[in-house]
Amino acid sequence: MRYFDARIIENRALGNGYFSLRLGGCDSLAASRPGQFIMLRGDWGRDPLLPRPMSLLSVAPEGRADMLGRSVGRGTKLLEAALPGTRVSVLGPLGNGFPDPDPATLDLLVAGGVGMPPLFMQAEHAARRGLVDRCEMMYGGRTSRDLVLLGEMRALGLAPHLSTEDGSVGRRGRVTAALEARIEHHRTANPSHKLRIMACGPREMLWAVARIAEPYAIECHLSVEEQMACGIGVCLGCAIPARSRPFRYACSDGPVFLASDLVIPPAPGHANGGTP
Numbered sequence: 001m002r003y004f005d006a007r008i009i010e011n012r013a014l015g016n017g018y019f020s021l022r023l024g025g026c027d028s029l030a031a032s033r034p035g036q037f038i039m040l041r042g043d044w045g046r047d048p049l050l051p052r053p054m055s056l057l058s059v060a061p062e063g064r065a066d067m068l069g070r071s072v073g074r075g076t077k078l079l080e081a082a083l084p085g086t087r088v089s090v091l092g093p094l095g096n097g098f099p100d101p102d103p104a105t106l107d108l109l110v111a112g113g114v115g116m117p118p119l120f121m122q123a124e125h126a127a128r129r130g131l132v133d134r135c136e137m138m139y140g141g142r143t144s145r146d147l148v149l150l151g152e153m154r155a156l157g158l159a160p161h162l163s164t165e166d167g168s169v170g171r172r173g174r175v176t177a178a179l180e181a182r183i184e185h186h187r188t189a190n191p192s193h194k195l196r197i198m199a200c201g202p203r204e205m206l207w208a209v210a211r212i213a214e215p216y217a218i219e220c221h222l223s224v225e226e227q228m229a230c231g232i233g234v235c236l237g238c239a240i241p242a243r244s245r246p247f248r249y250a251c252s253d254g255p256v257f258l259a260s261d262l263v264i265p266p267a268p269g270h271a272n273g274g275t276p
Helices: 074-081 117-128 150-156 175-189 203-216
Strands: 004-015 018-024 037-042 052-060 064-070 087-094 105-112 135-141 161-164 194-200 219-223 239-241 247-249 256-258
Touching: 004 064, 004 074, 018 074, 037 064, 037 074, 052 074, 052 117, 064 074, 105 117, 105 175, 105 203, 117 135, 117 150, 117 194, 135 175, 161 175, 175 194, 175 203, 194 203, 203 219
Parallel strands: 105 135, 105 194, 135 161, 194 219
Antiparallel strands: 004 018, 004 087, 018 064, 037 052, 037 087, 052 064, 219 256, 239 247
């Protein structure tokens, strides 16, 4: 697999450092699965040297690919400021994605901050198959400014369950509390329903999701966010402790993993683990 050239055709500011990039010339990404990612590098010379990994938000047959970014370091700040027409280099699609939507399964999608894109794409795939009613989106951030593209979610037919740590919108608290509430709701209202969890966000959020899923014996898939230099399993910089072997690598083995195969640390203050 080699890098190919694409062009930014739209760069939309979403506030609080978030931005939505739309690329043209990405025909080779048309068959991408939710949860896969790309390595993206602008035409900015040697500084920064390394490309940036970015999850796919949406792809379309006409060669369009959408991503969500947040300006944090030099590379993402340059991408945030990039103008339409700017040339970028793209490697992908990379990694393994989420399982396909299943009419017999209710998928609980848990998104934290900029970890939302692969779950949006999962819901988009479900909508194309007439299965969006088999998805529930739980989306959390520190404040209301961390929750973006809500109109696009509702256009898919989703009614997201929102959480903010400061209570500025939706449920006050962390998104994991909303997940527990929805699990309990479904276990009471429809105990025969098969539930499945898919999550992407900060590492501590993912570990908390895994701890919640385990006692319920719910199949749980985590899309991990790791620092990546190559994206193809060469540099070995994105190692994650696993049960099936000492380490797995987020770029080549993931970024989506079954939670049951990862070594999940105990919850803070719980020497033997447990739900936070």
